[in-house]
Amino acid sequence: MTHYSSGSAASLGLASCHRCGKLSDIALKRCGRCHSTLRLRIPNSIQKTLALLITGLIFFIPANLFPIMHSEQLGVIESATIVGGVIILWEQGSYPIAIVVFVASVIVPIVKFIILFWLCYSVHFNPSVSSRERTVLYRVTEFIGRWSMVDVFVVAILVALIQLGGVLNVRPGLAALTFACAVIFTMFAAMCFDPRLLWDKLANNNVPDSDTRNIKEL
Amino acid sequence: MIETSKLNGSRLLSSNIACQHCDFMMAEPQLQPGQVALCPRCGHKISRLRVNAVNELLSYSLTGLILLILATLFPFMSFTLNGNMMEITLWQAATEFYIENYKVLAFVVFFFIVLFPGLILMFVFSYVGTLILFGRRFYSPIIVSAIFGLLPWAMAEVFFVGVLVSLIKLTTIAEIGIGLSFWAYLLFCLCYVKVLSLIDKHQFWSWMDLAKKI
Ligand SMILES: [Zn+2]
Ligand SMILES: [Zn+2]
Numbered sequence: 012m013t014h015y016s017s018g019s020a021a022s023l024g025l026a027s028c029h030r031c032g033k034l035s036d037i038a039l040k041r042c043g044r045c046h047s048t049l050r051l052r053i054p055n056s057i058q059k060t061l062a063l064l065i066t067g068l069i070f071f072i073p074a075n076l077f078p079i080m081h082s083e084q085l086g087v088i089e090s091a092t093i094v095g096g097v098i099i100l101w102e103q104g105s106y107p108i109a110i111v112v113f114v115a116s117v118i119v120p121i122v123k124f125i126i127l128f129w130l131c132y133s134v135h136f137n138p139s140v141s142s143r144e145r146t147v148l149y150r151v152t153e154f155i156g157r158w159s160m161v162d163v164f165v166v167a168i169l170v171a172l173i174q175l176g177g178v179l180n181v182r183p184g185l186a187a188l189t190f191a192c193a194v195i196f197t198m199f200a201a202m203c204f205d206p207r208l209l210w211d212k213l214a215n216n217n218v219p220d221s222d223t224r225n226i227k228e229l
Numbered sequence: 230m231i232e233t234s235k236l237n238g239s240r241l242l243s244s245n246i247a248c249q250h251c252d253f254m255m256a257e258p259q260l261q262p263g264q265v266a267l268c269p270r271c272g273h274k275i276s277r278l279r280v281n282a283v284n285e286l287l288s289y290s291l292t293g294l295i296l297l298i299l300a301t302l303f304p305f306m307s308f309t310l311n312g313n314m315m316e317i318t319l320w321q322a323a324t325e326f327y328i329e330n331y332k333v334l335a336f337v338v339f340f341f342i343v344l345f346p347g348l349i350l351m352f353v354f355s356y357v358g359t360l361i362l363f364g365r366r367f368y369s370p371i372i373v374s375a376i377f378g379l380l381p382w383a384m385a386e387v388f389f390v391g392v393l394v395s396l397i398k399l400t401t402i403a404e405i406g407i408g409l410s411f412w413a414y415l416l417f418c419l420c421y422v423k424v425l426s427l428i429d430k431h432q433f434w435s436w437m438d439l440a441k442k443i
Contacts, residue, residue, distance in 0.1 A: 015252070019252040020247035020254045032246060033434070100398070105401070111394060142271070146251060147272070158387055160384055164338070165394050167323065169395055170325045170329065171321040179310060191337055195337075206271075210271070
């Protein structure tokens with residue numbers, strides 16, 4: 012008796028190489044094409060994902076509490092947090108930019124945390140949401156994660172560009188570093204999550220026709 | 230279960246692949262240019278072969294590389310306020326962090342916006358190029374692994390959005406000048422995004438098998 016869904020390669024003892032995708036018998040231990048170690052699933056995928064997610068969350072808290080940059084104009088220092096920066100942009104009337112920064116640095120990380128935590132939870136406690144829909148959610152987290160870095164790059168440019176002696180200076184704040192760390196750790200978390208776990212407990216009736224040819228013209 | 234795999238082993242392995250997102254096993258798609266294969270169970274894109282993929286990969290990766298090198302040579306942006314002018318190169322987006330003692334961030338920014346996208350274009354050009362010229366290459370598995378390992382960490386297009394955001398942020402308070410490197414980086418980004426749309430994991434690895442058979 013196997014705990015892999017029927018129709019899956021793992022249920023036949025075949026491993027799809029995580030690096031090159033070649034299908035090999037798990038007994039071979041190493042992939043014949045790229046020599047990486049063969050595994051049916053990412054080992055300890057959920058534990059690793061959760062550990063990296065929690066690390067990311069720990070970095071995400073100071074990223075929102077501390078200033079992301081300090082600007083010094085004629086001796087007066089003003090510090091802005093991520094959300095504070097968005098509010099300033101909004102008050103200045105730069106609505107599109109305020110929305111871009113708010114989505115990239117607040118909405119995207121929070122959505123990513125929620126989806127990944129929930130996906131980890133859903134592997135053990137089968138929810139009503141189908142495997143296919145949860146796989147789509149996983150693909151969303153994979154795609155959106157990198158866009159959070161926008162604000163860090165904005166700080167990088169402002170810090171480099173606005174260096175006018177005593178007139179106007181911009182310096183980076185602690186949040187720039189912790190926010191970048193939070194993004195990097197959640198990206199690693201998404202990489203450690205094995206979406207195939209979402210399919211492993213499926214009953215047999217979820218297998219599509221074997222001769223479904225899903226080849227389409229672009 | 231092991232019995233099944235022994236019985237069908239060779240036939241299953243030579244012509245079948247499994248979806249990377251749901252492990253559903255299917256026949257390896259034999260795509261014509263312009264076709265895309267999706268997993269019948271989860272909808273994951275198994276492979277996509279663009280029309281004229283090889284030629285476009287070669288030309289866009291080389292053009293992108295040249296543009297990226299140009300982008301590091303000239304002024305990127307300038308900033309003028311009350312007669313004081315500050316001009317920066319692309320390098321300074323990273324080096325200023327280093328000077329401000331945010332050394333980790335300096336490396337992160339340099340790797341994400343210049344080094345990784347550049348390495349990807351270089352690897353794509355050398356892999357596809359040597360495949361066509363010599364049919365086989367010693368370090369192909371390492372190069373192809375490197376391309377796909379670096380992909381999530383190359384953020385050229387994200388950086389460009391950041392540049393646009395800071396441009397709009399600053400135009401209200403000062404006079405902003407745009408340098409030659411800005412345009413070079415913009416064109417590089419367009420080439421890079423084009424290369425991204427042409428790169429296909431399944432195709433890249435199976436080209437290597439084809440090369441070995443020759
Ligand atoms: Zn392999
Ligand atoms: Zn699938």
